[in-house]
Amino acid sequence: MNPRITRIRRLVQVACFGLLLYGAFIWTPHQIELFPRIEPGEPRTTLYAEDRILWVSGQQSVIELYPPMLACRFTARGGLFKGCFLHFLSENITWKTSLKILLPHILLFVAVVFLFGRAWCGWICPLGAMTDFMNGVRKLFGGAALRVPRSLNRFFGNLAQFLLIISLGISALIVLPALGASGVNDALYLVYCQICPARLAFPLLGGVNPCWYDTTNGITIFMTIVGWLFLGFFFAGFLVPRLWCRVCAVGAFMSYFNRGALFTLEKRVPRCSFCGTCERVCPLDIERVYRERERRIVTDADCTLCLRCVESCPEKDCLEAKLVGLRVARS
Ligand code: SF4
Numbered sequence: 029m030n031p032r033i034t035r036i037r038r039l040v041q042v043a044c045f046g047l048l049l050y051g052a053f054i055w056t057p058h059q060i061e062l063f064p065r066i067e068p069g070e071p072r073t074t075l076y077a078e079d080r081i082l083w084v085s086g087q088q089s090v091i092e093l094y095p096p097m098l099a100c101r102f103t104a105r106g107g108l109f110k111g112c113f114l115h116f117l118s119e120n121i122t123w124k125t126s127l128k129i130l131l132p133h134i135l136l137f138v139a140v141v142f143l144f145g146r147a148w149c150g151w152i153c154p155l156g157a158m159t160d161f162m163n164g165v166r167k168l169f170g171g172a173a174l175r176v177p178r179s180l181n182r183f184f185g186n187l188a189q190f191l192l193i194i195s196l197g198i199s200a201l202i203v204l205p206a207l208g209a210s211g212v213n214d215a216l217y218l219v220y221c222q223i224c225p226a227r228l229a230f231p232l233l234g235g236v237n238p239c240w241y242d243t244t245n246g247i248t249i250f251m252t253i254v255g256w257l258f259l260g261f262f263f264a265g266f267l268v269p270r271l272w273c274r275v276c277a278v279g280a281f282m283s284y285f286n287r288g289a290l291f292t293l294e295k296r297v298p299r300c301s302f303c304g305t306c307e308r309v310c311p312l313d314i315e316r317v318y319r320e321r322e323r324r325i326v327t328d329a330d331c332t333l334c335l336r337c338v339e340s341c342p343e344k345d346c347l348e349a350k351l352v353g354l355r356v357a358r359s
């Protein structure tokens with residue numbers, strides 16, 4: 029096995045983690061306090077509005093763009109980027125922002141995802157890097173990874189799609205006057221952010237105390253509990269590689285673009301000895317690379333293009349990764 033690709037990937041992940049979480053400490057010396065910050069436990073008394081965002085450090089990001097991974101809006105000092113793309117979709121669906129304003133962001137997102145696919149997950153996303161770090165710590169102490177049974181993996185995939193659909197659906201529905209009148213809109217605003225571990229983890233890593241609980245009403249208490257459960261699930265990633273990524277709605281959204289992306293994983297079937305190494309080393313337990321017996325392109329919708337399978341495959345030139353048709357790695 030040649031771990032060279034993993035070593036390069038680790039360096040890229042560390043650099044991106046630093047930039048995404050601490051970039052705003054370097055590039056914005058005069059932070060603008062945009063919104064009043066809600067302290068932990070403090071009831072929300074105002075409805076959402078375009079100029080108000082709940083539970084944030086209330087500061088402006090350096091770059092007003094939404095890259096296709098968890099560049100979280102709640103990062104300390106506003107973060108390098110404005111937020112993740114699910115945040116972008118959710119808030120603008122709720123605000124009914126005009127397509128004209130949204131179009132440049134959507135086009136940019138589609139372009140970069142079609143170019144790199146879910147390599148954003150494997151190489152750039154800070155939450156993905158944290159899950160890899162947790163696995164590294166487990167390995168350091170000699171702990172074995174738990175494998176996720178196929179049926180459970182399928183359930184996680186379905187859960188990710190469900191979270192994606194429900195988040196966008198709620199973002200659209202909460203603007204209905206009937207719901208707004210009962211205050212549901214405020215409690216369910218940016219509903220996915222309320223359960224995403226990045227909202228709690230990223231401010232903490234920048235020295236900002238996030239809003240840990242909200243006792244305003246039954247919905248906010250429920251969402252608080254679900255958020256804690258998901259945070260616990262995230263930390264179960266010490267035992268299971270990329271556990272959170274299996275249920276992440278942002279990853280689920282990108283999975284629609286992965287197979288048609290210009291970053292591809294390819295297999296020369298005649299050279300494959302079907303040893304199963306690629307499946308064994310895959311952090312997401314993806315079977316497709318091993319099982320494929322006909323097609324050359326084996327990029328799975330859930331593949332994060334980490335290239336562990338490529339560097340681990342014992343057969344020369346059996347697996348390769350290509351970017352815009354040019355080979356970037358091979359076994
Ligand atoms: S699946 Fe989600 S958490 Fe995992 S790397 Fe991708 S965007 Fe980040």
Ligand code: SF4
Pocket residue numbers: 295299300301302303304305306307317318340341342343346347
């Ligand atoms: S590791 Fe390589 S040789 Fe082994 S099954 Fe996977 S693709 Fe085939």
Ligand code: SF4
Pocket residue numbers: 293306309310311312313314317328330331332333334335336337338
């Ligand atoms: S299939 Fe290969 S490149 Fe994709 S996630 Fe698994 S090990 Fe990484």
